[in-house]
Amino acid sequence: MRKLRMTVSLCVLIGVLGAAAAVAAPLSEFDAANLEFQNKLYDAAIAGYRSILTQGYESAPVYFNLGNAYFKKGDLGNAILNYLKARRLDPADDDIRSNLEFARRLTSVQLEGVTLNPITSLLESMTASWRLSTLAWVSSLLFILVIALLALRYGLAVFHPLVKPGLVVGLILLVGSSYLTTFKYRHDYLTRRAVIIAAQSEVRTGPSEQSDLELQGEPGLVVEVLAETGGYYNVLFENQRRGWIKKESVSVI
Amino acid sequence: MSARTGKRVVLSPLLLTLALGFMCWGEAVAQDDAEIQVSVSPETIGLDEQAILEVIVSGSTQNIPDLQMPALPSFEVYSQGHSSNFSIVNGVVSSSVSYRYLLLPHKAGTYPIEGISITSGGKQIVGNKVTLTVTSRGQSSSPQLEQKAVDAQGSTRDYFLQATVDRKNSYVNEQVTLTLKFCIAVQYYSSPELNEPATTGFWTEVLGNTAPYFQKINGRSYRVIERKYALFPTQTGDLTVGRASITTTVAARVQRRDPFDLFGDLLPQGMQVTARSEPIALSVKPLPTSGKPADFTGTVGRFQIDARPDRTDVEVNQPVTVTFKIQGTGNVKSVAEPTIPDLPDFRVYRASSNESTSKSGDRLGGTKTYEEVFIPKRPGDLEIPALAFSYFDPERNKYESISTRAIKIAVKRPEGYVASPDIPYSGPTMMIGNQAQDIRYIKDQLGDLQRSGKLILLSPVYMLVNGLPVIALVGLIVARKRREKLEGNVGLARARGAGRKARKRLSRARSLADLSTYREFYGELSLAVMAYVADKLNVSPHGMTSDQLADLLRSKQVPDSLIEEAIGFLRQCDFARFAPATPSSDDLAGALATAEQVMVKMEGAKFA
Numbered sequence: 029m030r031k032l033r034m035t036v037s038l039c040v041l042i043g044v045l046g047a048a049a050a051v052a053a054p055l056s057e058f059d060a061a062n063l064e065f066q067n068k069l070y071d072a073a074i075a076g077y078r079s080i081l082t083q084g085y086e087s088a089p090v091y092f093n094l095g096n097a098y099f100k101k102g103d104l105g106n107a108i109l110n111y112l113k114a115r116r117l118d119p120a121d122d123d124i125r126s127n128l129e130f131a132r133r134l135t136s137v138q139l140e141g142v143t144l145n146p147i148t149s150l151l152e153s154m155t156a157s158w159r160l161s162t163l164a165w166v167s168s169l170l171f172i173l174v175i176a177l178l179a180l181r182y183g184l185a186v187f188h189p190l191v192k193p194g195l196v197v198g199l200i201l202l203v204g205s206s207y208l209t210t211f212k213y214r215h216d217y218l219t220r221r222a223v224i225i226a227a228q229s230e231v232r233t234g235p236s237e238q239s240d241l242e243l244q245g246e247p248g249l250v251v252e253v254l255a256e257t258g259g260y261y262n263v264l265f266e267n268q269r270r271g272w273i274k275k276e277s278v279s280v281i
Numbered sequence: 282m283s284a285r286t287g288k289r290v291v292l293s294p295l296l297l298t299l300a301l302g303f304m305c306w307g308e309a310v311a312q313d314d315a316e317i318q319v320s321v322s323p324e325t326i327g328l329d330e331q332a333i334l335e336v337i338v339s340g341s342t343q344n345i346p347d348l349q350m351p352a353l354p355s356f357e358v359y360s361q362g363h364s365s366n367f368s369i370v371n372g373v374v375s376s377s378v379s380y381r382y383l384l385l386p387h388k389a390g391t392y393p394i395e396g397i398s399i400t401s402g403g404k405q406i407v408g409n410k411v412t413l414t415v416t417s418r419g420q421s422s423s424p425q426l427e428q429k430a431v432d433a434q435g436s437t438r439d440y441f442l443q444a445t446v447d448r449k450n451s452y453v454n455e456q457v458t459l460t461l462k463f464c465i466a467v468q469y470y471s472s473p474e475l476n477e478p479a480t481t482g483f484w485t486e487v488l489g490n491t492a493p494y495f496q497k498i499n500g501r502s503y504r505v506i507e508r509k510y511a512l513f514p515t516q517t518g519d520l521t522v523g524r525a526s527i528t529t530t531v532a533a534r535v536q537r538r539d540p541f542d543l544f545g546d547l548l549p550q551g552m553q554v555t556a557r558s559e560p561i562a563l564s565v566k567p568l569p570t571s572g573k574p575a576d577f578t579g580t581v582g583r584f585q586i587d588a589r590p591d592r593t594d595v596e597v598n599q600p601v602t603v604t605f606k607i608q609g610t611g612n613v614k615s616v617a618e619p620t621i622p623d624l625p626d627f628r629v630y631r632a633s634s635n636e637s638t639s640k641s642g643d644r645l646g647g648t649k650t651y652e653e654v655f656i657p658k659r660p661g662d663l664e665i666p667a668l669a670f671s672y673f674d675p676e677r678n679k680y681e682s683i684s685t686r687a688i689k690i691a692v693k694r695p696e697g698y699v700a701s702p703d704i705p706y707s708g709p710t711m712m713i714g715n716q717a718q719d720i721r722y723i724k725d726q727l728g729d730l731q732r733s734g735k736l737i738l739l740s741p742v743y744m745l746v747n748g749l750p751v752i753a754l755v756g757l758i759v760a761r762k763r764r765e766k767l768e769g770n771v772g773l774a775r776a777r778g779a780g781r782k783a784r785k786r787l788s789r790a791r792s793l794a795d796l797s798t799y800r801e802f803y804g805e806l807s808l809a810v811m812a813y814v815a816d817k818l819n820v821s822p823h824g825m826t827s828d829q830l831a832d833l834l835r836s837k838q839v840p841d842s843l844i845e846e847a848i849g850f851l852r853q854c855d856f857a858r859f860a861p862a863t864p865s866s867d868d869l870a871g872a873l874a875t876a877e878q879v880m881v882k883m884e885g886a887k888f889a
Contacts, residue, residue, distance in 0.1 A: 055727050055730075087727055090727070123721040161737040171747055184757060
């Protein structure tokens with residue numbers, strides 16, 4: 029018995045130390061990259077932040093600082109791309125929102141004529157400042173509450189007068205939160221969005237060089253990827269114009 | 282002849298006279314009513330174009346007299362036939378005849394067309410006067426065009442495609458206008474499909490198509506469709522504009538092979554044909570090196586530049602948007618914007634840019650508008666310097682340098698301002714919008730570091746947290762159902778609880794397995810087996826004899842061997858309890874084992 033306890037304790041200790049070591053490496057790289065940024069060595073800072081990402085880690089501040097480094101370098105496309113990635117992880121962060129808006133105001137082309145479905149707009153505004161994980165856990169809590177009330181009512185046969193109204197309210201809240209969670213998941217993760225990063229990018233009417241020019245893409249424009257074929261993405265711009273753009277001209281968020 | 286017949290003879294000439302009189306009256310009225318409408322379309326044509334003269338004579342009679350046309354010596358006049366229309370509505374007769382003439386002018390000038398008339402009953406009715414203006418804008422067919430219109434055998438072509446350029450020697454980035462002319466003298470059935478010429482080495486802008494017109498080439502009238510392109514050579518040396526081709530369907534000249542095929546000539550047969558232009562070689566020379574300004578960046582054409590700030594009084598870190606406008610003739614899309622030098626007093630960001638092209642004749646031009654945001658770093662009277670812009674004017678064959686005017690900005694010190702060249706100013710008014718100043722500074726905390734692409738929705742923890750309550754709920758509901766079922770069925774409840782009760786009794790018997798309490802031990806064993814069977818069969822064990830038990834088991838089709846074993850064991854217990862001899866410890870252990878064995882076998886037996 030004592031042996032077992034010792035083995036378990038050892039395993040836990042190794043796990044904790046391993047996790048601490050795993051986090052320590054990105055932390056030191058993050059600090060080093062911040063120092064490079066402060067010294068205006070933006071290329072070195074970008075390399076530092078990207079190194080953390082290539083290790084398979086991510087966090088909103090890493091993407092945010094990376095976006096700032098690209099912005100300072102004058103690469104508006106990659107700046108906006110990383111601000112968007114940061115916002116997906118931490119939608120409530122005011123700094124991310126502020127820099128993203130600022131960068132998007134500086135893009136060469138401001139797309140106009142955007143007509144959004146009012147219901148979609150409402151859902152977007154409702155979920156804009158919430159993380160997907162928060163919404164998911166709220167839904168989960170409500171689900172457990174509903175299950176508990178069902179267990180009281182049908183498992184333990186408790187016929188308290190508050191059980192039934194509680195069940196109805198819980199179910200309504202659960203449906204609402206689940207819908208918002210699904211919307212957020214679809215909006216942020218299932219809908220493929222990309223940012224134009226190439227300085228020169230032609231958007232054509234078909235997936236080939238021979239197709240007519242639809243419009244000239246500009247760095248920082250956000251598009252929705254509808255389909256892909258060969259080396260081209262079929263993209264939808266915010267002003268509802270469609271076209272085909274080379275894959276290397278954009279980066280998927 | 283009866284009186285009645287005599288009346289008829291008298292009446293018939295009378296009626297005939299009346300009818301003739303009526304008709305003559307109608308004719309006279311018709312001639313009075315007749316009118317002539319003359320129109321020409323279009324009213325202005327080129328020398329190589331043609332106009333349609335239409336004369337409509339209308340009146341209230343069926344017999345409209347022939348038209349008398351004046352001499353039109355300035356035109357070749359071809360009749361295109363006439364069409365008649367006659368109708369009687371509510372007894373009112375009306376008719377009209379429409380005559381169409383094709384006019385091909387000989388020379389430019391303004392020609393009144395008048396004196397078109399009809400004569401009826403000695404009275405002349407003259408139509409209105411129209412004027413046809415012939416301008417010299419219509420190109421006389423060039424020798425090249427006439428040559429192209431003739432094939433190798435010397436006969437004229439039904440259709441052909443010609444490509445021409447306005448100049449074969451040009452500077453790099455200077456406009457060369459390419460004109461494609463598709464001339465067709467026969468009827469075509471499908472809309473011509475153009476295969477654009479290859480223009481490798483050129484920046485190409487389509488200037489558009491002109492409205493189709495007619496042109497006489499080698500005495501034959503062709504319908505001409507023109508398309509023009511503005512080509513801007515992007516490299517020097519010998520360049521080639523490739524072949525263009527047009528495909529359409531024309532009436533086929535088919536020899537009738539089958540003498541019985543009567544419809545062969547009636548039904549037109551289509552034939553797909555393709556006309557190709559010849560490639561055109563161009564020589565593109567580099568821009569002259571002499572007199573080239575140091576800031577020249579390759580813009581060719583003729584331009585003007587203007588810069589306007591949206592405001593000139595701001596605070597530190599408040600943006601001033603300067604709108605630059607470059608307009609003129611040339612390839613506006615390739616216009617290089619003037620370079621903004623390093624300005625220590627400003628941060629500079631590009632805000633927006635757009636281009637609009639326009640045509641002036643065949644020359645392409647337009648406007649390039651872009652905005653630069655200048656954010657002052659310090660208070661004081663600052664200046665955005667004049668920006669120089671140079672271009673090469675190919676018409677004048679020389680470089681031109683122009684510049685914007687310098688813009689003075691009065692920058693005020695904001696409240697709470699601390700001068701620091703390195704740290705971005707982040708006062709309390711830092712906002713996005715018109716007050717935008719700079720991006721917010723980097724974060725020094727790594728934040729919630731997580732594995733890339735890890736979604737909580739798909740994690741095992743999340744699934745477990747949501748799955749366990751469901752399992753618990755199902756378990757509770759099943760347990761409740763089972764409990765309710767047992768509560769409603771005593772027999773089933775006893776049968777299911779039989780094993781548990783028996784194990785309790787055996788356990789109690791095991792505690793009595795001592796020589797001092799052997800009678801109680803055997804009694805407990807006996808009761809355990811008896812009660813087990815009674816619970817299984819939902820009968821009372823009290824007062825039950827071994828024989829009754831055997832009968833019950835037999836009625837439930839329990840195997841005889843098992844019945845005998847159970848009955849034998851019960852008798853053994855009874856014997857041990859009431860016999861005077863004291864059993865040994867081994868006997869007690871053996872009895873316990875037998876009881877367990879019997880019950881295990883009973884557990885496995887099926888009670889029908």
